[in-house]
Amino acid sequence: MKKITVNTSRVYEVFIGGRLLSHAGELLAAAVPVQKALVVSDDIVYPLYGKKLESSLSAAGFSCRNFVFPNGEAHKRLSVIEEILEYLAKEHFCRSDVVVALGGGVCGDMAGFAAAIFCRGIRYIQVPTTLLAAVDSSVGGKTAVDLSCGKNLCGAFHQPALVLCDTDTLSTLAPQNTADGLAEMLKYGVICDADLFEKVKNYKNEDMEALIARCVEIKRDVVAEDEFDRGTRQLLNLGHTVGHAIEAASGFKITHGQGVAAGMAIVARGAEALGLCTPGTAKQIEDALDACGLPQNCDFDADTLATLTLSDKKADGDFIHLIIPRRIGKCEIVRTKQDDVRRLIARGL
Ligand code: GLY
Numbered sequence: 001m002k003k004i005t006v007n008t009s010r011v012y013e014v015f016i017g018g019r020l021l022s023h024a025g026e027l028l029a030a031a032v033p034v035q036k037a038l039v040v041s042d043d044i045v046y047p048l049y050g051k052k053l054e055s056s057l058s059a060a061g062f063s064c065r066n067f068v069f070p071n072g073e074a075h076k077r078l079s080v081i082e083e084i085l086e087y088l089a090k091e092h093f094c095r096s097d098v099v100v101a102l103g104g105g106v107c108g109d110m111a112g113f114a115a116a117i118f119c120r121g122i123r124y125i126q127v128p129t130t131l132l133a134a135v136d137s138s139v140g141g142k143t144a145v146d147l148s149c150g151k152n153l154c155g156a157f158h159q160p161a162l163v164l165c166d167t168d169t170l171s172t173l174a175p176q177n178t179a180d181g182l183a184e185m186l187k188y189g190v191i192c193d194a195d196l197f198e199k200v201k202n203y204k205n206e207d208m209e210a211l212i213a214r215c216v217e218i219k220r221d222v223v224a225e226d227e228f229d230r231g232t233r234q235l236l237n238l239g240h241t242v243g244h245a246i247e248a249a250s251g252f253k254i255t256h257g258q259g260v261a262a263g264m265a266i267v268a269r270g271a272e273a274l275g276l277c278t279p280g281t282a283k284q285i286e287d288a289l290d291a292c293g294l295p296q297n298c299d300f301d302a303d304t305l306a307t308l309t310l311s312d313k314k315a316d317g318d319f320i321h322l323i324i325p326r327r328i329g330k331c332e333i334v335r336t337k338q339d340d341v342r343r344l345i346a347r348g349l
Pocket of ligand 1: 136137139140142229233236237
């Protein structure tokens with residue numbers, strides 16, 4: 001088991017290892033008062049792990065409730081948040097109680113956002129059950145729901161009190177879900193760790209717990225430096241500006257990991273064509289994405305994608321903070337005019 005401490009406005013531990021669900025109660029009791037706990041999960045994850053988690057929490061003295069919503073990005077909406085808030089109020093939750101997010105990124109983002117605004121903020125913990133949530137969304141305190149105009153447009157920064165990544169839960173993931181997580185792991189490699197990039201490409205022969213821990217360490221360092229996303233944290237958005245546009249253009253049939261994968265490749269090819277990136281970098285990214293079963297392009301045109309990037313949170317008037325790979329292991333934030341974003345995407349497609 002690995003333990004990583006995150007130093008933000010709240011200091012918390014991330015535990016990564018097998019059989020952690022069975023120890024969730026004692027680990028949670030060490031982090032928060034033992035009172036009421038609301039397990040928020042979706043209708044695919046809760047039947048798999050909900051009872052195991054609740055029995056561990058109950059054995060440690062927590063009084064458990066659960067709120068289960070339908071799986072999928074389509075349900076990451078304010079209407080579901082309102083239902084969670086009403087449930088917390090009806091069950092007389094207060095600031096000393098805790099919300100437990102059991103699931104993937106959608107669940108963590110929503111449970112975290114409900115916790116951020118209920119009674120102006122109560123504690124929550126993340127129990128990620130997808131690779132993508134384990135290496136990215138469960139750490140760093142970004143919580144949100146989608147609006148009609150774009151992803152994650154309504155949210156808050158609210159750090160969890162604890163993150164428990166039970167690697168046993170990753171064994172039930174469909175290959176597509178694993179690939180989604182690998183896209184985010186490759187992203188960390190492209191941003192700042194060429195060795196990690198090679199290992200993720202070769203993930204079948206690597207120790208997955210160690211790779212997850214390395215990704216969390218990178219995220220820990222970035223978030224400790226820029227918790228509120230005003231500077232270096234934007235590096236973590238490599239591939240995301242174009243990726244979110246691809247997801248939105250597909251009506252969210254294309255998953256987040258697939259969007260980020262194609263977004264990374266498109267930006268790398270575009271940057272290379274415009275002389276912004278070391279020759280050969282795009283091919284290295286394409287090969288790694290291919291090895292991980294991820295797409296390297298999409299069927300949408302540059303105008304469609306460039307227009308959708310305007311709704312991105314990283315938009316700044318007519319400018320976008322685009323993350324440009326210079327080479328594997330080195331990326332930079334480049335404030336780019338909307339027209340130039342369109343040009344770069346067109347070259348990258
Ligand atoms: N997922 C990017 C971030 O947490 O900043």
